[in-house]
Amino acid sequence: MSVTPVSFTLNDLPLRDDLRGRSPYGAPQIDVPVVLNTNENPHPPSERLARALADAVAATAAGLNRYPDRDAVRLRQGLADYLGHGLTTANVWAANGSNEVLQQILQAFGGPGRTAMGFEPSYSMHPIISRGTGTAWASVPRTADFRVDVDAALAAIAEHRPSVVFLTSPNNPTGTALSVADTARIAAAAPGVVVVDEAYAEFRREGTPSALELLADHPRLVVSRTMSKAFALAGARVGYLAAHPAVVEALQLVRLPYHLSAVTQTVALVALDHADELLGAVADLRAERDSLVGWLRGHGFAVADSDANFVLFGEFEDRSAVWRALLDRDVLIREVGPPGWLRVTVGTARETAVFRDTLLAVTGR
């Protein structure tokens, strides 16, 4: 007897009704020369840094018979120092990517009978993690230029009384940043926790502030960050948040014991020690982003202002055809966001140049 008889599918399993018919989240992982679809930093660690990481992992390997520090204290201390703003270890929590941080937030503050809210188009993992934790999802549309309409937000908050509100700034997939004043108005009105997902914070333009500034006055505000984007460490899976210590205590009630492996903690600490090198390309990527926005507009495309390391552009009658034609020429971007738009990650100067040439070739501009 085969252990995988063909007649048996996941629908024959006692799968939760709300999961039936769903597909796993994730951009296609296709091995082509120019990969600009998941907002990674295009620069791998230097040989020197790769060596430092390997040496530290080797030292950690000698103690892998023991569980890691359950509270990741040294790492949280390092992350607090990196963030500044007077934050301490007690204000910071870390997990395997900010997606796990967000899931822990929903495990602690969401759940059956509760609602999470977001302003869409935005990061599609927010509703997916909400539903995965049994939390209802309330979607409020952004304006035509992808801003959060704060009056509409306050009305929706009054109507739905969400336990968790997601604000993404800079927003994915549009690149739009939110002002501190608007964030403060929403934080003051929301009855539950307000999560500002700042995965792209390091890429924001000069003069665009971070919600970290508001933490001291808003004890239910949470700012989440990640080492996956600017920090060029997507493969290590390290995300974190800053908040009032009470929020961190709440997350400790739902986190799995030893969720952050000793190897992960070591790698993240070495990365923090080399923050200058890892973040070294951020200025170049921002400049490359600004010039790509200008170039696309110069060629007649609609482009959303971006404070991130990607650009949302359009509008195409058949965006799937454009996405496919680019892929046929070895350039992988992302079909995401409002209909008619596509998102491209800012890569190296060479990758971005290949993208520009290929886009002209496939659109005939």
Ligand SMILES: *Cc1c(COP(=O)(O)O)cnc(C)c1O
């Ligand atoms: C990429 C991204 C994340 C990061 O996820 P990790 O789990 O930290 O890799 C979080 N939020 C947004 C909006 C993102 O685009």
